[in-house]
Amino acid sequence: MGRFKTSLELFKHSVSVIAKNKALLLFPVIALIFIFLIILFFISPFVLSNTGYALTTPSHWKALGDRISILVENKDMASCAIGFAWLAVIYLVSVFSTTFFNVAFYNEILHALNGNGVSIARGIRTARLKIKPILIWSMFAGIVGIIIKTLDKILMILEDRPGFIGQLIIGSIGITWGLASIFIIPVIIREEKTTNPLKLLKTSAGILRTKWGGSIIGFIGIGGFGFLIVLLLSICLLSIINAVLMTLTAGNTLGLIAFLSLILINVLIFYFIWNVIEQIFQCSLYIYATEGIVPGPFDEEMMNICWKVKGASK
Amino acid sequence: MAIITKWAIDFSSGVHVYKQIINYIYASIGNGELKEGDRLPTIKELAEQLNINPNTIAKAYRELELKGVITGRRGNGSFVSAPETKALRMPVKEKEARLRRLFGRVIAEAKSEGIMEDELMEYIWGRRNSYGKI
Numbered sequence: 272m273g274r275f276k277t278s279l280e281l282f283k284h285s286v287s288v289i290a291k292n293k294a295l296l297l298f299p300v301i302a303l304i305f306i307f308l309i310i311l312f313f314i315s316p317f318v319l320s321n322t323g324y325a326l327t328t329p330s331h332w333k334a335l336g337d338r339i340s341i342l343v344e345n346k347d348m349a350s351c352a353i354g355f356a357w358l359a360v361i362y363l364v365s366v367f368s369t370t371f372f373n374v375a376f377y378n379e380i381l382h383a384l385n386g387n388g389v390s391i392a393r394g395i396r397t398a399r400l401k402i403k404p405i406l407i408w409s410m411f412a413g414i415v416g417i418i419i420k421t422l423d424k425i426l427m428i429l430e431d432r433p434g435f436i437g438q439l440i441i442g443s444i445g446i447t448w449g450l451a452s453i454f455i456i457p458v459i460i461r462e463e464k465t466t467n468p469l470k471l472l473k474t475s476a477g478i479l480r481t482k483w484g485g486s487i488i489g490f491i492g493i494g495g496f497g498f499l500i501v502l503l504l505s506i507c508l509l510s511i512i513n514a515v516l517m518t519l520t521a522g523n524t525l526g527l528i529a530f531l532s533l534i535l536i537n538v539l540i541f542y543f544i545w546n547v548i549e550q551i552f553q554c555s556l557y558i559y560a561t562e563g564i565v566p567g568p569f570d571e572e573m574m575n576i577c578w579k580v581k582g583a584s585k
Numbered sequence: 586m587a588i589i590t591k592w593a594i595d596f597s598s599g600v601h602v603y604k605q606i607i608n609y610i611y612a613s614i615g616n617g618e619l620k621e622g623d624r625l626p627t628i629k630e631l632a633e634q635l636n637i638n639p640n641t642i643a644k645a646y647r648e649l650e651l652k653g654v655i656t657g658r659r660g661n662g663s664f665v666s667a668p669e670t671k672a673l674r675m676p677v678k679e680k681e682a683r684l685r686r687l688f689g690r691v692i693a694e695a696k697s698e699g700i701m702e703d704e705l706m707e708y709i710w711g712r713r714n715s716y717g718k719i
Contacts, residue, residue, distance in 0.1 A: 385638045461596040474597040481599040562641040563601025 277576050281493050284568035285548040292383040295376070296547060297391060302372030306365055313361045359417075366416070367409035370456070373550075374398040374405055377456040380554040384566040397460065404459050404466040411468035412452070419444055446489055451476040453490060457557040482560035489579030492549050505537055552577070594635055598712075602637055606645035610654065614665060625655060625663040 289295055319326065322334035342350045375394035383389050398405065419441065426437030454475040462474060479487060513530045558566040559574045592609050594602055613619040625631075628646065632639040646663055649655045656666045695705045 381636075385632060385636075387633075458597065477597065477599065558638055558641075561596045561602055562638055563603045564638060564640040564644050566638050566640065 277572055278493060281552065281569065281573045281576075282548065284573070285493065285551045287568055288380075288383055288551050289544075289547060292379075292389040294389040294391060295379060295383060295551070296544075298372060298376035298379065298394065299543060299547060301391070302369065302376070305372065306368045309364055309368055310361060313357070313364070362417075363410060363413045366413040367406060370405050370409045370412070370459075371398050371402075373456045374401055374459055376550065377554055378460050380551050381457065381460065381558070384551075384554060384558060386567075401459055404462070404468075404471065407466050408455065408459060408468045408471060415448065419448070450479060450487065450490060453553065454478050454557050454560070457554060461561075478557070478560045483575075483578055486581040487578045488581050491577050491579055493552055493577065505541055509534060509537060592635065594637065602635075603641045603645040603648070606631075606635075606642065607648055610645070610649060614654070619665050621665055623665045624661075625665070627662050 318335065320335075322331050324331040324334060339354075342354065375391075375398040378397040379389045379391070379394040382393070422444070423437070423441045426440065429437070451472055452475055455471060458471050458475045458478070462471060465471065509530075512533055555566050555569050556574060556577070558564065559569075565571050565574055592606075594605055596602065598605070600608075610619065610625070619625075625646070626634070628639050628642045631642045635642075646655060646657065650657055650663070653666055655663045657663045692702055692705070695702070
């Protein structure tokens with residue numbers, strides 16, 4: 272089977288897993304709402320602080336912006352430090368929440384691929400049982416993220432612009448980190464012996480190396496071909512909707528606004544489903560690598576086309 | 586089934602889970618926990634208890650069936666077979682000879698992978714100490 276066809280089959284089979292276990296789609300939604308509420312909780316004392324204007328007026332938001340500018344311009348180090356610490360807390364809490372819900376989500380994907388039903392309560396319960404490794408891993412991953420971003424900034428300052436070498440270094444670090452941590456969530460779920468993030472990372476990287484060897488230099492995932500097909504289908508669908516809307520609201524700008532809104536909603540839904548599909552696929556790869564079988568509706572060829580290999584043309 | 590509770594699947598060992606199950610069944614037969622005619626847990630039971638994919642258990646059982654260690658009886662489950670059980674309890678001298686041959690093969694293969702005998706032995710003992718059994 273060609274790469275294009277395999278990629279498309281892979282996409283279809285992943286969708287069939289979602290079709291059989293529709294509750295899987297709820298996990299990212301719950302995670303998104305939860306993270307939104309957490310961020311809201313942290314920023315509300317600042318956002319709701321008294322500026323002398325009503326909350327809904329633009330003057331209120333301008334006054335908040337002015338406060339930040341004054342702090343930065345006056346080089347009020349104490350306030351800036353508090354501000355940065357506050358942002359760091361928000362960042363780390365977001366990373367923790369994302370990891371927590373990912374553990375719950377992946378646990379249920381594993382159950383779905385094992386032919387069991389999906390249960391949101393069981394997923395959350397599993398994540399609660401794994402709270403310690405999740406917390407430690409989140410702190411570790413969060414700090415690594417900050418280091419990579421800081422390194423990027425330093426290189427930009429040194430090169431005076433986003434230079435080739437800087438981009439290459441940061442890109443390589445990012446790819447290596449992404450590959451090494453590719454199985455980190457299932458490893459957190461199934462690893463009983465350690466909570467040490469370095470050991471968890473080593474285990475994740477070890478699974479990849481043992482199964483696919485050391486020549487892997489990147490993860491393609493389901494691949495661009497399937498993505499392209501779905502995007503084309505979406506564009507076709509949108510064009511039809513657009514034609515209908517234009518006919519109904521001929522000469523009206525409302526039609527254009529409705530069309531643009533539809534595009535945005537379509538892109539968001541598409542991105543969301545694509546994300547779920549990619550995560551189902553990553554769980555399948557984990558089962559394939561550790562258990563030695565191809566789970567669910569997939570086949571062996573699908574398990575091996577998703578990697579960028581050293582020296583390969585693609 | 587009592588024996589399953591002792592099985593600790595190690596997902597990060599680098600040994601496929603289906604092979605670990607095969608090893609556990611061999612070990613259980615070898616130490617007498619599983620005897621000729623004993624019924625093995627069904628694929629569904631074992632998959633649920635170990636929280637792994639049913640196809641993984643099916644693959645392990647299939648390989649054991651091919652080697653004649655177990656026999657699948659449609660609708661009744663899988664049972665430890667007679668001939669292989671006897672083979673596992675072979676005379677000491679024959680077992681030693683087989684072990685020697687097997688060890689020679691393992692050492693040769695390890696060397697071809699750049700692993701020295703000392704390193705291999707250290708690894709085997711490390712695993713034994715970690716899990717009680719290999």
